[in-house]
Amino acid sequence: xxxxxxxxxxxxxxxxxxxxxxxxxxxxxxxxxxxxxxxxxxxxxxxxxxxxxxxxxxxxxxxxxxxxxxxxxxxxxxxxxxxxxxxxxxxxxxxxxxxxxxxxxxxxxxxxxxxxxxxxxxxxxxxxxxxxxxxxxxxxxxxxxxxxxxxxxxxxxxxxxxxxxxxxxxxxxxxxxxxxxxxxxxxxxxxxxxxxxxxxxxxxxxxxxxxxxxxxxxxxxxxxxxxxxxxxxxxxxxxxxxxxxxxxxxxxxxxxxxxxxxxxxxxxxxxxxxxxxxxxxxxxxxxxxxxxxxxxxxxxxxxxxxxxxxxxxxxxxxxxxxxxxxxxxxxxxxxxxxxxxxxxxxxxxxxxxxxxxxxxxxxxxxxxxxxxxxxxxxxxxxxxxxxxxxxxxxxxxxxxxxxxxxxxxxxxxxxxxxxxxxxxxxxxxxxxxxxxxxxxxxxxxxxxxxxxxxxxxxxxxxxxxxxxxxxxxxxxxxxxxxxxxxxxxxxxxxxxxxxxxxxxxxxxxxxxxxxxxxxxxxxxxxxxxxxxxxxxxxxxxxxxxxxxxxxxxxxxxxxxxxxxxxxxxxxxxxxxxxxxxxxxxxxxxxxxxxxxxxxxxxxxxxxxxxxxxxxxxxxxxxxxxxxxxxxxxxxxxxxxxxxxxxxxxxxxxxxxxxxxxxx
Numbered sequence: 004x005x006x007x008x009x010x011x012x013x014x015x016x017x018x019x020x021x022x023x024x025x026x027x028x029x030x031x032x033x034x035x036x037x038x039x040x041x042x043x044x045x046x047x048x049x050x051x052x053x054x055x056x057x058x059x060x061x062x063x064x065x066x067x068x069x070x071x072x073x074x075x076x077x078x079x080x081x082x083x084x085x086x087x088x089x090x091x092x093x094x095x096x097x098x099x100x101x102x103x104x105x106x107x108x109x110x111x112x113x114x115x116x117x118x119x120x121x122x123x124x125x126x127x128x129x130x131x132x133x134x135x136x137x138x139x140x141x142x143x144x145x146x147x148x149x150x151x152x153x154x155x156x157x158x159x160x161x162x163x164x165x166x167x168x169x170x171x172x173x174x175x176x177x178x179x180x181x182x183x184x185x186x187x188x189x190x191x192x193x194x195x196x197x198x199x200x201x202x203x204x205x206x207x208x209x210x211x212x213x214x215x216x217x218x219x220x221x222x223x224x225x226x227x228x229x230x231x232x233x234x235x236x237x238x239x240x241x242x243x244x245x246x247x248x249x250x251x252x253x254x255x256x257x258x259x260x261x262x263x264x265x266x267x268x269x270x271x272x273x274x275x276x277x278x279x280x281x282x283x284x285x286x287x288x289x290x291x292x293x294x295x296x297x298x299x300x301x302x303x304x305x306x307x308x309x310x311x312x313x314x315x316x317x318x319x320x321x322x323x324x325x326x327x328x329x330x331x332x333x334x335x336x337x338x339x340x341x342x343x344x345x346x347x348x349x350x351x352x353x354x355x356x357x358x359x360x361x362x363x364x365x366x367x368x369x370x371x372x373x374x375x376x377x378x379x380x381x382x383x384x385x386x387x388x389x390x391x392x393x394x395x396x397x398x399x400x401x402x403x404x405x406x407x408x409x410x411x412x413x414x415x416x417x418x419x420x421x422x423x424x425x426x427x428x429x430x431x432x433x434x435x436x437x438x439x440x441x442x443x444x445x446x447x448x449x450x451x452x453x454x455x456x457x458x459x460x461x462x463x464x465x466x467x468x469x470x471x472x473x474x475x476x477x478x479x480x481x482x483x484x485x486x487x488x489x490x491x492x493x494x495x496x497x498x499x500x501x502x503x504x505x506x507x508x509x510x511x512x513x514x515x516x517x518x519x520x521x522x523x524x525x526x527x528x529x530x531x532x533x534x535x536x537x538x539x540x541x542x543x544x545x546x547x548x549x550x551x552x553x554x555x556x557x558x559x560x561x562x563x564x565x566x567x568x569x570x571x572x573x574x575x576x577x578x579x580x581x582x583x584x585x586x587x588x589x590x591x592x593x594x595x596x597x598x599x600x601x602x603x604x605x606x607x608x609x610x611x612x613x614x615x616x617x618x619x620x621x622x623x624x625x626x627x628x629x630x631x632x633x634x635x636x637x638x639x640x641x642x643x644x645x646x647x648x649x650x651x652x653x654x655x656x657x658x659x660x661x662x663x664x665x666x
Contacts, residue, residue, distance in 0.1 A: 007159055007398075011407030018411045019174060050292060057296035060090050061198055063413050064151025066304060071389035073308035075244060076253075077223065077232040078615045080308075081301070081608070083250055085260035086531075087483045089611060090297060092268040094603035097290035098643055099596040100272030102283035103498065103568050111427075112137065112273030113435035119497055120505040121560035127439075129505045132512055134435035136490060139516075141428035142464045143482055149469025153345065155394045155413065164349055169466060171414070176425070176462045199299045201412035204405065206302030206618050209309040216620045219309065226316045235612060235624045245384050249530055259532055263488065266539070270494025275427055287647050294607055302614040304393075309619060310400050311392035318377055319387055326385035328369045328378065335362050344383040345391075352378055425458050432457040484531040485522055489515025489538035492546040499572025500550075501561060507550030514545030571597065595642045602638025609635060 007015075069088045072080035081089060109115040113133040120126040152171065153164040160167045213219045216233055223232035228242050237253040250256050280286045319325055332348070333339070335358075339347050352375040355363045370377040380395050382388030401409055433454045438445055445453070492515065493508035518541040522529060529537075555561075565577040571593035581589060609632035616625040 007406065007410070008403040010404050011410065014404070014407035015410055015414065018414065050289070054292075054296070057293045060093075060293070060297055061300055062148055062151075063155060064148045066300065066413070067151050067155065067390055067393045069300075070304045070307045070311070070393045072250075073305050073615075074311045074389050074392045075227055075247065076229060076241065077308070078235045078305065078612060078619065078621070079231075079237055079241070079253060081611055081615070082237045082253060082257035083260070085257050085264060086480070087264075089264075089608065090294075091261070091264040091604060091607065092271045093290060093294055093297075094600055094607055095268035096272050096274075096277070097287055097294065097603055098599045099593075100268070100270070100498070101274075101277040101280070101286035101290055102272075103570060104272040104274075105277050105280050105283065105286050106567050106569075107278075110278055111430050111434050113431055115273055116497075116505070116508070119560075119564050120508070120556050123505070123557075125505040125509065129509050129512075130435055131440065132509060134431040136512055136516055137431045138428045138461065140482070140486060140490075141425070141431075142461055142468065143486060145425065145461065145465025146467075146469035147482060149466050151390075153469070159394070159398060159410065162353070164346055168469075172462055172466055176459060197408070198412045199296065201409045202299040202303035202306075205306035205310075205401075205409065206614065207306075208401075209302075209306035210618050210620065212310060212313060213618075213620050216622075219312070219619055222316050223312045226312050232312075233619055233621055235616060235621065235628065244386055244389070247389075259535075263484070263535055266491050266495065267487070270491060270498060273494075275430065284647055287643070294610065298610045298614065301611045302618050305615040305618050307393045307396050310396045314396055314400055315380070315387055315392075318373070319380070322386070324369050325381055325387060328366055329381050329383070329385035331362065331365045331369070335359065341383045348378050348381065425461055428461050429454050429457045432461075480531050481519075481523055481527075481534065485519040485534040485538050486516075488535045489519040489542050491515070491539050492542035496543075496546050496550075498568075498570055499574075501565075501574045501577055502555055503546065503550050504553060504556045506553040507546045507548075510549030511542045511544075511546030515539070515542030518542075569593070592646065595646050599639060599642035602635050602642065604635075605631060606635030606639055 065088055069080065069084050072083050074080075076083070085091060104112075104115065107115050107118045109118055111134070113130045116130045116133055117126055120129065149168055149172070153168045156164050156167040156171065220233045224230050228244070231238060231241065237257050239254050240251055241253045243249075243251050276289060277286050280289065332351070336347060351358055351363070351366075355375075366378060367374045376395075376399060379398075380387050380391050382391070397406060397409055397413070433450055437453045437457075438450055442449065442453075490512060493503070493511040496503040496511075497508060515538050518538045519534075522534060522537060561577060562580070565574060566581075569589050569592070578586075609628050612628055613625060613632060616622070616628060
């Protein structure tokens with residue numbers, strides 16, 4: 004196995020040291036107030052917030068799992084990642100949900116609930132529940148990131164992956180605690196440039212590696228068993244390896260994930276970068292920039308997938324040998340479970356003297372002299388583990404020096420996503436729980452200290468759960484299709500239905516959240532579509548029933564919300580109160596927003612597909628996709644960009660004073 008060189012380690016250590024220094028330098032400015040610590044004082048330009056958004060989506064674990072699907076399917080792996088990796092919800096935030104949330108003047112989504120439902124005991128309970136759900140979800144996503152990081156780091160460092168991951172988490176947590184949102188923005192800018200440069204380099208390397216499309220198709224079919232690997236169109240049925248059979252009906256899977264993202268996108272936007280934006284226009288521009296920057300991720304991932312196909316073809320020509328090697332380890336360690344398989348194989352590779360000589364001799368006989376490098380890719384089920392393709396290619400194919408830079412880019416992706424996630428979860432704890440319910444008169448110094456403590460606690464919980472997870476794909480599937488799906492109804496209905504009240508949101512949140520946890524404990528093998536239908540159904544039923552069974556939100560609160568947010572949907576009683584030019588302008592804005600969304604979705608999907616087609620030299624498919632991309636861009640220009648360009652910062656409609664002045 005090719006290891007990192009001293010040059011690579013030097014690049015990695017220099018980067019980590021620079022990040023820590025920048026965090027410490029920003030600590031004084033970040034601690035000026037909670038507004039500065041969590042939102043950067045609401046003064047950060049849109050183009051920097053766009054970088055933050057890109058970095059938050061460009062995580063290491065997600066990059067590994069998407070690469071695994073591209074390795075198995077080719078460009079069509081994009082359609083499986085309609086469930087989350089293709090960030091289709093960004094289209095909704097770009098067009099209107101981001102600006103809707105900014106208009107509240109709130110700091111967190113939980114505080115936004117008081118703005119929507121009023122300052123009353125039920126709304127306060129909903130605020131607390133929302134904070135808890137968001138913290139819990141953040142911990143689970145952090146666990147997913149930790150699991151991916153352990154798989155990645157175990158390939159590069161001669162120590163147990165859990166300890167290496169813990170060390171990196173502690174280092175980045177020290178930076179997050181000290182820097183706040185200012186430091187996140189600053190380092191995300193640096194990390195974003197590193198990431199995009201690495202994307203171009205890996206994509207170009209893969210393009211150079213492909214002789215022609217036909218040759219790549221033949222090699223990919225031999226390695227993955229997929230006869231249509233180079234196709235860009237989803238098929239009704241496509242071959243999938245063991246453990247991934249649920250994705251065989253690709254058209255149905257893609258359609259289902261698209262539906263899930265449309266429903267999920269309706270309630271998005273309650274994020275720090277929108278609450279902290281300076282204007283409605285900045286909300287749209289930062290989202291557009293994020294879409295352009297996140298597109299760089301796809302040539303990187305298809306590049307790793309292409310190089311992975313050729314690497315596996317050269318080093319694992321006989322699948323039977325792979326299964327025999329896995330069986331040999333299972334026979335020696337029959338109690339080993341899937342979550343700890345990677346830790347075991349990494350330790351065998353790095354410290355073979357600790358293990359029975361007959362085991363090491365058997366692996367060497369089966370896999371050859373380079374048995375260590377080959378063992379790293381062998382999965383628990385006796386197949387090549389697609390989730391390990393990215394680190395395996397990085398370790399064995401990328402040359403020294405450049406390897407260190409790309410490892411830094413992967414570290415940057417992990418740090419950016421993790422730091423933004425933890426910063427947001429800490430804001431929920433400090434603002435919506437500690438300050439609001441426990442210590443209303445706490446000093447700024449005490450609140451900053453509470454943010455430090457909550458950040459460390461959230462990271463520890465995420466680490467503990469992450470190291471016990473079976474696989475990153477399994478954990479991500481549950482997060483997207485069960486846990487967060489159980490919160491879709493209150494997030495969406497409160498924006499589009501005037502009759503949705505605080506009781507309804509509490510009912511929907513509890514029903515969906517409890518359903519997701521019970522499902523994970525009782526039926527963890529439930530298919531993703533059934534997970535979604537179960538928890539989303541419970542969430543919608545709980546929200547609608549509880550809303551209709553209780554009193555509506557007080558009229559003054561509804562009027563203030565409607566006139567400042569200006570949403571569309573089922574707002575008839577409130578909409579009829581708006582007359583004249585204000586109503587015409589509001590209807591025109593909402594109509595343009597609704598028409599812009601499908602064009603934004605088409606633009607985004609084709610923007611991700613085009614560079615992948617170039618990398619694999621599918622030029623005919625590229626020229627077929629380009630007009631579709633142009634049509635999406637034209638629709639966005641007409642319905643989104645022209646109104647955005649022509650409109651300044653719109654004033655709220657005439658309204659009574661805020662009925663919740665203390666929120």
